[in-house]
Amino acid sequence: MTQAEKPIIIIGSGLAAYTLIREYRKLNTDFPITLVTQESGDFYSKPMLSTAIAGQKSAEQLVTSSGAKMAEQFNLTLHTHATVKKIDPKHQMISVVLSDGQSIDIGYSQLVLALGADQIRVPIDGDASDAIQSVNDLHDYAIFRKQLDGKKKVVILGAGLIGCEFANDLALGGYQVEVIDLADQALSRLLPKPIAQALEQQLSSLGVLWHLGSSIQSISHDGDHLRVSLRNGQSINADLVLSALGLAPRVQLAKEAGIATNRGIIVNRQLETSIQNIYSLGDCAEVEGQVLPYVMPIMQAARTLAMVLAGQDASLVYPAMPVMIKTPALPLIVSPPPIGSSGSWSIKQIDGGMEGLFHNDQAELIGFALAGSATSQRATLTKLLPPILGAS
Ligand SMILES: Cc1cc2nc3c(=O)[nH]c(=O)nc-3n(C[C@H](O)[C@H](O)[C@H](O)COP(=O)(O)OP(=O)(O)OC[C@H]3O[C@@H](n4cnc5c(N)ncnc54)[C@H](O)[C@@H]3O)c2cc1C
Known part of the structure; x- marks a missing residue:
């Protein structure tokens, strides 16, 4: 098998990995993809984990599609409960310990690190x-x-x-x-x-x-x-x-392979790491200094990376991406100003809610926090915000 005929290998089976696969399969239905994950490979929505106890949902009830179904639907070779121990960029190989304890090496044409983050x-x-x-x-x-x-x-x-x-x-x-x-x-x-x-x-x-x-x-x-x-x-x-003290991107595997890391695995706007043919997205990745461990950035990155892997020109853009905080006691939608921004909040009490707007020193709106009934302002205010990463 020549290098180019080897599969795309994706490490991880979270939202980043599966969203990338969905997007890639829209562009290429048959290029081989191998997915290696420490988990079961079952697809579930991670944000549901913090809203499922009140409804007494079991872990099984949160699964929307089994790993086997995902493999069939998206034409994947799936290794579950398997851990990638090492990446060898020179020979484009990864070393994996499978669920039965056996160790194997698999070659890749392109490798994607969708490793997520650890709770601190x-x-x-x-x-x-x-x-x-x-x-x-x-x-x-x-x-x-x-x-x-x-x-x-x-x-x-x-x-x-x-x-x-x-x-x-x-x-x-x-x-x-x-x-x-x-x-x-x-x-x-x-x-x-x-x-x-x-x-x-x-x-x-x-x-x-x-x-x-x-x-x-x-x-x-x-x-x-x-x-x-x-x-x-x-x-x-x-x-x-x-x-629940916060998240630390999983960088160790990349670091040991000589891939540049900072807080996250450093990638450019094509989601490529410092080493050719190795890409990263999701909670483990850092784009232009930003680690954004949320669903919307994953959607943007997955669409871009799918195009890159399919050989098309693409460059990551992040529009403003407010985050919904799932506290039904007081529903919240926030788009915080970039860390270190100078400026100030103005807070307005409205009927059934609160609207917080953050303006910078040039009086431009660069962030907001909406509570209760004010969350209806989300779309209008989002249009006024600058992109997080504009076109390069
Ligand atoms: C409780 C909770 C609530 C959340 N709520 C929201 C919300 O409301 N809105 C929002 O936008 N975001 C929310 N988030 C964040 C969002 O869920 C994450 O940004 C997203 O799910 C991360 O997906 P990921 O694929 O990058 O990482 P993960 O889902 O963590 O996937 C990482 C994968 O990599 C695998 N892996 C790692 N290392 C190896 C290895 N060496 N070998 C093999 N496999 C490996 C893991 O097994 C796993 O399958 C929430 C997060 C949590 C924890």
């Missing part, structure tokens, strides 16, 4: 620190759901998007929830303080307790419970502790 773990003292859980894929969700059985109280570390969504979902599911965050407000990276306070109040009315401006010191076993001690001297009893 911080070292925490105490004899129960290993009891801290996180929910970052379907398997984690299945474990967490099982552990929730018969339990009452969950402490969440982190009041970011994932922490707040789980707080809302668990509270709706009848659990007592306490949230700890170092910042003095919820969603500190995304919301201006008055809107964050409105969210905190709405979640408080569902029973959520907040420990903001606090950090955790240790977690220990205390009979059948866990005892979470804060640095301010307070301590909280919990049945389960869920960590």
Whole structure:
């Protein structure tokens, strides 16, 4: 087999991998694709993980198409529960440990890294620190759901998007929830303080307790419970502790192969890494300094990369891409200003909601945060925002 006849190999079976495959198959129905994933290969929508507990959904119910079906529909060779251990760019090969423990090498014509991101773990003292859980894929969700059985109280570390969504979902599911965050407000990276306070109040009315401006010191076993001690001297009893402290792109595999990485795997507007014929997209990738771990950037990147892999000219553009925060207690849509922007928020209370607009020093609108009824302004305001990555 010549190099060009070898398959496209995609590592990962998350939204990035499967969206890319869908887009590529629109352009080329038969070029061989091999997909290697540590997961089952089943297709599910990851954002559903933080809204499924209240509805008592099992992990199986979140699967919309099995791995086998995806393989058939998109004409894929699928290796599930398989881990890529090494990339050899010189010979265009990857080394894989299969589910039965066997190791194989597979050659590629083009390689795509759709590796996702890990939940950030911080070292925490105490004899129960290993009891801290996180929910970052379907398997984690299945474990967490099982552990929730018969339990009452969950402490969440982190009041970011994932922490707040789980707080809302668990509270709706009848659990007592306490949230700890170092910042003095919820969603500190995304919301201006008055809107964050409105969210905190709405979640408080569902029973959520907040420990903001606090950090955790240790977690220990205390009979059948866990005892979470804060640095301010307070301590909280919990049945389960869920960590939602943010995401770190998975870069290690790329780094070891000599691919340039920063916070994420560095790619250009064609989604190509520093090494020829190796591409990356999704939560693991960094484009012009930006790691955007959300669905909309994945859609944009997948369309562009599909064209590139099919031999067409394409260049990634990111329009403004507001993110919906799934907190039904106070629905939110945010398009935060770029990190480090100078300017200021103006906040307006409207009937049933709040509108926060961020203008830069030149009085241009560069971000917004909409709550409650103000979320209806999403489309109008999005049109006014500059693109995140304009045409190059
Ligand atoms: C709870 C939760 C709620 C969210 N809600 C929203 C939302 O409302 N809106 C929004 O826009 N975004 C949301 N997101 C973010 C969004 O879900 C992610 O941006 C997206 O799913 C990431 O897809 P991905 O394919 O890049 O990564 P992943 O889905 O993490 O896929 C990575 C894949 O790579 C595989 N892999 C990694 N390393 C290897 C290896 N060495 N060998 C083999 N396989 C490997 C993994 O097994 C996995 O299959 C949410 C995220 C979470 C966790």
